[in-house]
Amino acid sequence: MPAKTAERPAPRKSAAPAVTPRAGFDWRRIAYNTLVSRALDDVEEQTNKQRAHVPREHLVLYQFSARGHDMSQSILGSLLSGAHDGAGAYYRSRPLLLAVGLTIEDALGSPLGRAGGFSDGRDIGVVCNLPNPNGCTVLPMAGDVGSQYTPAAGWAQSIVYHRDTLKDASYARCVSVALGGDGSVATNGFWASLTMATTLKLPMLFYIEDNDLGISVRGGMQTPGGDIARNLSSFTNLFVLNGDGCDPHDASGKLAEAMAHVRDGLGPALVRLTVPRLSSHSGPDNQKGYRTEEEIAADAARDPLPKLREYLVPALLSEGEWADLEGEVARDVQTALEAARARPMPDASTVAQHVFADDLAPREAMGGLSRAARASLGGTDVPQEGGELLRFAEAIRRTLRHELSVNDKVVVFGEDVGRKGGVHLVTEGLQKQFGADRVFDTSLSEEGIIGRAVAMAISGLVPVAEIQFRKYADPAAEQLNNCGTMRWRTANRFAAPIVVRMPGGFGKDVGDPWHSLSDEVRFAHAYGWQVIMPSNAADAVGLLRAAMRSPNPSIFFEHRSLLMTGDGSARYPGDDYVLPLGRARIVREGERLTLVTWGAMVHRCAEAIEGLDDERTVELIDLRTISPWDREAVLASVRKTGRCLIVHEDNLTAGFGAEIAGTLAQEAFWHLDAPVERLAPRDIPVPYHPELLEAVVPTVARIRERAQALLAV
Template sequence: MNRKQELHIDIDWKQVARLMLLSRNIDEKEENELTPEKKILYQFSSKGHELAQILLGMNLTNPKDMVSAYYRSRPLLLTLGLTAEDAIASNMAKSGGYSEGRDIGTVCNLPNEKGPTVLPMAGDVGSQYTPGAGYAQAIQLLSQAYQKEEYNGAISVILGGDGSVATNGFWSALTMATTLNLPVLFFVEDNGYGISVKSNFQTPGGNIANNLYSFKNLKILKGSGTEPEETSGLIKQATEYVRAHNGPALLRLTVPRLNGHSFQDNQAYKDDALLQQEINNDPLKKLKEFVLKGMISEKEWNNLESEIKNEVDKAAEEAWNRSEPESKNLTEALYNDGMEVQKIGGLYSSGYEFPESSMEPKSEKQRINVVESIRRTLEHELEINEKILVFGEDVGAKGGVHAVTSGLQTKFGNQRVFDTSLSEEGIIGRAVGLAYAGFMPVAEIQFRKYADPATEQLKNTGTIRWRTANKFAAPMVVRMPGGFAKCGDPWHSESNEAFFAKMIGWQVVVPANAEDAAGLLRSAMRSNNSTIFFEHRNLLDSKYSRKPYPGDDFVVPIGQAKKLKDGSEITIITWGAMCERCEEAAEELDTSVEIIDLRSIIPWDKKMIFESVKKTNRCLIVHEDNRTAGFGAEISATISDELFKYLDAPVQRLAFPDIPVPYNVDLMNSVLPDAGKIAEKIEELVEF
């Protein structure tokens, strides 16, 4: 038997034909009937891509294989067990399916108990890459460092079109895969167009494989995704290579896109000759010619066509007859608050049980700064929980630019505390993949402003639970220093915590001292939700923020504010570095001031604030973020809406003006809220 015969001997070509016809019939049913009838509102065709995806699915033989795919990947899901009815019902936004009508029907996921899982897809281009690379790192860790035999030989496969190879996510994932030698297969389906833009505008020469031969540790394969024998051979070689070498490969397959980007796209940008060429390159036609050469008779093929058409017609009818999703459940699954634990992702889905915690501090005598408090909290949680991983730029041997992780890599090794490439997209995407595999990632973004390139991953992370109807979640902690310090500047000194308050599904906490830093960080690392942990630069080593370490069991419940000072004439609501300045202002006055440190931005302690405002009848909100659309505006609006009858004066805000933070110290101080400005505002409101 020659090598060519070996590559195809284990392929069930009758099953390939069945799946190919099933996928094609679903697409044509949607395109010709269901979408024109408005039963489906958003349709993306997979016609032309099916053969390669089906053959890929048949080569995913390890139950721990994981797939990070995109919106044209339904043939793969059908191969891995998705039913025709669920596929169509999801596109109809009916009950059941991928998301209970919450997400576009072709943005799929498959928590597969019988085989490889397909991670939740996203509607943006290229965001599938870094979570897939993160999961590949999880495979490597679980197989090698944690000695989990079931992960031996498992691989992560990332699917994408030719347009996606131009994105930050692709290049970040490629860097991760090649520098760490991860078991990941980049599966590029090149149909020549990103919507209407040709491939040569996405990558020089229009062929990403030709541009990557200089990459170390990367096996490059390329060829047709429409020729049954060639495609099968290439996919088998690629998957076998990744399994055998525990290292990355890229397979670029050329396929036709037989319909537009979506149903509404008429492909007017393609000329008639190209359209005919693509029809001639239809993998279904080539598959039929191939299997009729002794594998299936003409009569069997015709019977299979008829059988599949009837199956799809029936599935479409049953899908349409499903109930509509209930709107009363629409606000559920934003957070894991007393609901069933997600099927995949995080510590809780694997049954991990945390030790007892306490809201009562067991304070030591010596006061420590916030840096040491965070470091000690990380150290203890790393000791008791082997699934915690700490990573980011410079967190390893250097110990972080603020020395927060100093010594942790020495103690726990470079597989649990490690440096990353300088890509915030990659840092957060990697964290998502690791979280799916059951780790608790504690990722660092060096400064708040530098989180901007990771916005796509951060936003997608927060909505995972909701858009998969609680099938998946990716709990993590993202540590993020920011705010003014010895000086300002537009890059390192930004706070802008309100930006994250708008990121649905995230918890956002802002400790003002060493005790709260330990308690909030421990709560975040033991949470089944994702948390932004904001570390104010001016508080990291300030005298004001120094407190005794509260012990290794101490937690601060997320969403619980703290009363810094009792008073009866006015309520001040603040957080972060403004806590010190508000207390200084209160000391200057004879006024009875009540000061509340919010501590958590999302969720925020509405109960404590309302009780205080009802007592004092006046409210001032002080924060460092810009005034316009700062989080103080949300608190102010809520108080005005719900407590108007209790107010003896309008709710006021004192905040940073709508400018970047200036570098010059005097300029910075001239616009920051300080004790004098706060005191003036207090007197103004009390005298109103």
């Protein structure tokens, strides 16, 4: 199907504009990008429209139009000229992408689901990204609303770090921009990023395009009074402007003024421009079900494209030059459409690639340390002899200290990790030694902590973020998910190898539903995450260092019982000690029963074995990591012993022990002399009182009893 321009209101006869077009803008390019965006919307909508005698094509399976938002975004994109500018955008932001370098062919190829492009057919076509080491990088978008804000704030903070701490002059006067609709300002991400930007005075511009609709809900239901700019006018450290996104003179003036404010180092700014939504929310949506004909017509009368034409013709372009520009756009879009349709379909045999990093892949993703940088750090899995005996918390602190000292791209942050040194004092003294730009406290927002870490990693830093307790990670679930899927859904264009330190599990003789949650299986089930659960100080050193040098994001689980007691103390294995992930430790060798566990349960299992008549009968395996997990070590042991008991602290139902048991049933069934057993808490929250806690969490006595019963089979 050839590119086709949808019917638009006939252009009004040009007259001398009321104002002269602003100097300093490439207005022809802005007009070109606006026309291209409108043409792309036309093409996509036509493929899904039922027309007489023409079958509906449905080539674009999920379509979002930027119609009405396009001109102001094209203006904004023309202002993103910094060498390391960044943008956090959303599904209606394709005009901005075109303005900062997205090709028309890619802009069509991905919605058509073709191979290549910014997702290789893996993501919705308007969920874009643009790696751009020498220009504006558009961070990977997401399909959820509001998740673009905290990574955009993180990019702004990374600009400051590269500029001021790493002394990279190319980051001078660079900015980060967050684009969002008026509906998105009701989300946690918006308020978390606003807090970050204003308290830290980050070089960040919030651009809110207000079409007064959140799908079908009017703006007054999203924002009190329907005007976020007015509501924020007294916000400290925030320069606020309100304007008309349909008026090219007003829109360009407001955006240029705000951009200058941010680039001049005066702090963040917010610009709200009112725009019409000249379409339904998305392809499947029908706005006539919730908007009147009069409302739709009123928006159509505000269409910024005719206003842009009137603004430029004849002041800068003649009637003929505008017509030539329209012809150029039509030809370019048609050429790109033919090229996009000629692209092959995605190769289904490669759909499992890029969940995790592949060092053999020809292209490196943007994010984290390069392969060469990681290789230069070296490391050995052979521990040094005679190291100092350390408790679990001190081993983690020493590892962080060493990595901070040898790699100036490492940053450590979270709630209370700076001056206080963390609620478990794991980071005590690090801020004093390395400064508040490298070890710093954050505002109380887990979404903000993880979102900023994601963008920092994309910028090439090594963020080590602390979530105070496992349960507190729940508000950051969206950011954690988006981080884990990033490499896969961008087809290895982007990755965010962050390390999330996360204490959890029962404490010394105490528990509760908020601080003692384990729930590690949630992250083992999450796409793209490594899940690390050390049981002792030496393993904590090697595994934390491995996580910090990995190209994949990692959950580093620090068990509260190990942080609060001497359990898990071990000799320091050295500053170069790195343990491969996915390699279990055989704690004790045995012949008749395999006991598999991880984390603090390793110590209870070891004590339980010591009480058996013949402790040599039990082989104790500490998995150390559950994603990846050492399948071969467990299978080899069970094939030898014929029996298996799995002990863990997470709930029994759907706990990770079920995965191990399922694997054994499938791959070692004929070697089993008894059913595979699991010992784990009942499916109830962790209780507070010690007696209740002991009734829920596997105890030494119950582990010993279950092991003896299995040996008797």
